[in-house]
Amino acid sequence: MSAQLVLSLSVVLILALGVPVLFLLSSKLGPQESTKNSKNIPYESGITHCVGGCDNRFSVKFYLVAILFVLFDVEIVFMFPWAVRVRELGYFGLFEMFAFIALLVLGLIYIYRSGALKWQ
Amino acid sequence: MGDISYLLPLLFVGVGAVVLMLLSYTKSLSISSIAKIALGFLVLAFISNVYYFGELHKVYPYENVFFGMIVSDTYSVYFNSILLVGAIATILIGWDYFRPDRRFTGEFFSLLLFSTFGMMLLVQSAELLSAFIALEIASLSLYVMIGFQTDNIRRVEASYRYLVLGSLSGVLFLFGTALIYASTKTTFLGNIGVELLPQTGKDISLAIGGATLILITFLFKISAFPFQNWTIDVYDGSPLPVSAYMASTFKVAVFAFMLRFVAMDLGYIKDYWDGLLMGVIILTLAYGTFLALAQNNLKRMLASSSIVHTGYLLIAFVSIDIIGESASSSIIYYLIAYFLSAMGAFGLISYISSSDKLRLTYEDFKGFSHVRPYMSAMLSIFMLSLAGLPGTIGFIGKFYIFSGAIEAGYTVLATSAILATFISIYYYFKLIALMYFYPSPILSNVPPLKGLPPIFIGFIAIAVLWGGIGNTFIAFFPSIDFLIDVAKLSHRSLFLQ
Amino acid sequence: MIGLEHYLVLTGILFSIGIVGVIRRTNLLMLFFSTEILLNAVNIGFAAVSKYYGDLNGQIFSFFIIAIAASEVAVGLGLLVLWYKKEGTIDLTSLQMMKG
Numbered sequence: 001m002s003a004q005l006v007l008s009l010s011v012v013l014i015l016a017l018g019v020p021v022l023f024l025l026s027s028k029l030g031p032q033e034s035t036k037n038s039k040n041i042p043y044e045s046g047i048t049h050c051v052g053g054c055d056n057r058f059s060v061k062f063y064l065v066a067i068l069f070v071l072f073d074v075e076i077v078f079m080f081p082w083a084v085r086v087r088e089l090g091y092f093g094l095f096e097m098f099a100f101i102a103l104l105v106l107g108l109i110y111i112y113r114s115g116a117l118k119w120q
Numbered sequence: 121m122g123d124i125s126y127l128l129p130l131l132f133v134g135v136g137a138v139v140l141m142l143l144s145y146t147k148s149l150s151i152s153s154i155a156k157i158a159l160g161f162l163v164l165a166f167i168s169n170v171y172y173f174g175e176l177h178k179v180y181p182y183e184n185v186f187f188g189m190i191v192s193d194t195y196s197v198y199f200n201s202i203l204l205v206g207a208i209a210t211i212l213i214g215w216d217y218f219r220p221d222r223r224f225t226g227e228f229f230s231l232l233l234f235s236t237f238g239m240m241l242l243v244q245s246a247e248l249l250s251a252f253i254a255l256e257i258a259s260l261s262l263y264v265m266i267g268f269q270t271d272n273i274r275r276v277e278a279s280y281r282y283l284v285l286g287s288l289s290g291v292l293f294l295f296g297t298a299l300i301y302a303s304t305k306t307t308f309l310g311n312i313g314v315e316l317l318p319q320t321g322k323d324i325s326l327a328i329g330g331a332t333l334i335l336i337t338f339l340f341k342i343s344a345f346p347f348q349n350w351t352i353d354v355y356d357g358s359p360l361p362v363s364a365y366m367a368s369t370f371k372v373a374v375f376a377f378m379l380r381f382v383a384m385d386l387g388y389i390k391d392y393w394d395g396l397l398m399g400v401i402i403l404t405l406a407y408g409t410f411l412a413l414a415q416n417n418l419k420r421m422l423a424s425s426s427i428v429h430t431g432y433l434l435i436a437f438v439s440i441d442i443i444g445e446s447a448s449s450s451i452i453y454y455l456i457a458y459f460l461s462a463m464g465a466f467g468l469i470s471y472i473s474s475s476d477k478l479r480l481t482y483e484d485f486k487g488f489s490h491v492r493p494y495m496s497a498m499l500s501i502f503m504l505s506l507a508g509l510p511g512t513i514g515f516i517g518k519f520y521i522f523s524g525a526i527e528a529g530y531t532v533l534a535t536s537a538i539l540a541t542f543i544s545i546y547y548y549f550k551l552i553a554l555m556y557f558y559p560s561p562i563l564s565n566v567p568p569l570k571g572l573p574p575i576f577i578g579f580i581a582i583a584v585l586w587g588g589i590g591n592t593f594i595a596f597f598p599s600i601d602f603l604i605d606v607a608k609l610s611h612r613s614l615f616l617q
Numbered sequence: 618m619i620g621l622e623h624y625l626v627l628t629g630i631l632f633s634i635g636i637v638g639v640i641r642r643t644n645l646l647m648l649f650f651s652t653e654i655l656l657n658a659v660n661i662g663f664a665a666v667s668k669y670y671g672d673l674n675g676q677i678f679s680f681f682i683i684a685i686a687a688s689e690v691a692v693g694l695g696l697l698v699l700w701y702k703k704e705g706t707i708d709l710t711s712l713q714m715m716k717g
Binding site: 249252253256260263264267276279280283284287288290291294295297298301302305307 | 625628632635636639645648652655656658659662663666670672674675678681682685688689692693696699700703
């Protein structure tokens with residue numbers, strides 16, 4: 001292993017563990033955080049007046065669908081590498097991918113049965 | 121039977137989890153029938169696992185499919201048996217607790233099986249990333265299981281706390297893996313150790329950093345000193361059978377993985393940890409004892425005493441490179457001892473709380489023996505075993521650990537552990553004294569014992585006594601010697617080629 | 618010329634941002650962003666080291682990490698909705714935890 005790699009990785013370790021400690025110390029020394037600052041409002045970037053009011057309520061259904069979307073859409077990352085090498089991987093890869101998709105479908109069946117997809 | 125036979129336990133649990141997931145919205149199935157199905161899958165897995173119990177082997181099943189990321193050896197079979205018994209015990213002791221009016225649904229059992237699957241995979245993984253995935257499967261299911269009981273107001277808090285801290289520690293594990301990968305170009309257990317040998321002349325400081333980050337994750341998951349704060353609140357906020365499950369099985373699985381990792385790869389790095397770990401152990405013992413003394417709720421007391429037991433286990437963990445096989449087998453044996461006693465104690469109070477509506481403070485147990493003599497006798501047995509009194513399995517476990525520590529030269533650790541044991545007698549015996557030496561004020565006409573849990577808890581109590589007395593009375597009966605022998609065999613199987 | 622060390626320094630910076638976020642933030646949603654940043658920091662590290670060694674395993678690892686991060690967030694968001702329904706806020710101060 002090259003000395004360069006050692007050096008850069010030590011930097012990583014120091015950064016990852018040292019900086020937070022410094023930050024914590026700074027929070028002890030510096031001004032105390034007030035609870036009413038703009039960091040805790042929904043749009044942190046400084047939008048204080050929303051069109052139509054900020055506290056419109058959304059149905060919890062939207063969140064449910066969003067969470068399900070997050071779960072299922074990420075699985076595509078496993079399909080891309082397979083799709084790139086589909087010929088080299090042959091039937092073994094095909095079988096593995098079908099097994100993977102079958103598991104996802106089982107999850108989908110569960111979600112369907114639990115009624116999370118019904119818009120009522 | 122080929123490679124499939126080594127994977128059958130995992131397969132049964134995994135398939136069972138998926139099947140239960142699909143069945144959980146079938147209206148015609150009641151909770152208890154779903155619990156029976158879950159039990160069936162777990163028993164099948166246990167039977168297929170016991171087939172290889174105590175047989176010296178090390179196999180990488182389907183190496184062309186899993187590329188050696190999953191291993192099956194005597195060690196993994198041993199721990200899988202503990203985990204499966206833990207899952208079965210959780211269902212049995214919670215038989216009356218999991219009722220529809222507590223909003224327990226079929227998914228709960230699916231999650232239980234998923235987390236058992238994750239833990240078994242963790243025990244069987246021979247590679248750092250698959251270990252991380254297994255750890256996450258186990259933890260993610262646990263996060264949800266903790267928050268399952270809708271009538272507990274503190275459940276979201278408990279679940280959230282465990283989720284945030286758990287994912288933080290998981291990230292530290294990953295970062296450690298990345299550092300080890302960067303300095304050794306491999307993440308396979310066994311290969312890492314070869315790369316770290318001093319003969320290769322490499323600079324291993326980064327691997328030390330990475331391994332230390334993984335150690336931090338490990339310390340967090342077993343709730344050792346600087347990372348113990350979540351324990352009491354999480355145990356308190358979760359349903360009682362889930363606390364029992366977490367206290368006994370999760371700790372076993374994490375210990376099993378770390379023991380494998382350290383024994384196979386980190387022999388050289390462990391020397392750097394000695395001072396650190398000694399400090400951690402002494403503080404864990406001291407702080408856990410302090411917390412346990414301060415509690416007046418039985419559930420919280422058991423949670424804080426589990427921190428003390430973590431300290432005992434870590435003592436054997438430290439002495440592992442000096443006395444090797446016997447330290448490793450004493451850890452394994454103590455894990456079984458703690459597993460049985462904690463499962464029994466948690467299971468018993470979960471049964472009591474579901475049938476007698478107690479709040480589980482010490483006060484509630486005043487004169488308990490006059491109302492429920494059978495239950496309080498068993499609770500006393502579990503307390504004696506947790507305190508480590510002779511005649512129980514806890515005594516033998518502590519004996520092996522302390523004598524191992526003295527043999528390895530860690531007299532300070534052994535002394536502080538013995539001190540902690542003496543103090544622990546106070547808070548365990550307080551309960552026994554309250555149960556036996558006071559008149560019973562509040563409990564008068566309690567319903568008679570019924571159902572599976574009392575019988576099963578009785579079995580655990582017998583096992584605790586049997587493990588302590590051993591084959592002194594019944595010759596030629598398999599006993600602790602057998603368990604210790606298999607534990608030694610499991611340790612040896614780690615180093616098979 | 619951007620070499621391995623640049624990526625690793627980026628990893629370190631992102632990791633410290635994430636850790637500071639987990640420790641300092643009181644908004645639960647921000648807390649999840651921070652854990653995501655942590656996971657993605659590790660991802661960059663894995664991908665960079667993998668490229669450096671010419672070993673594909675590291676890049677595959679980051680796929681798995683992405684998937685795990687998604688499932689962790691799904692559980693977290695589910696709890697978040699539960700918490701909001703109960704308390705009407707997603708501020709940690711109402712939870713009185715994490716500091717213990």
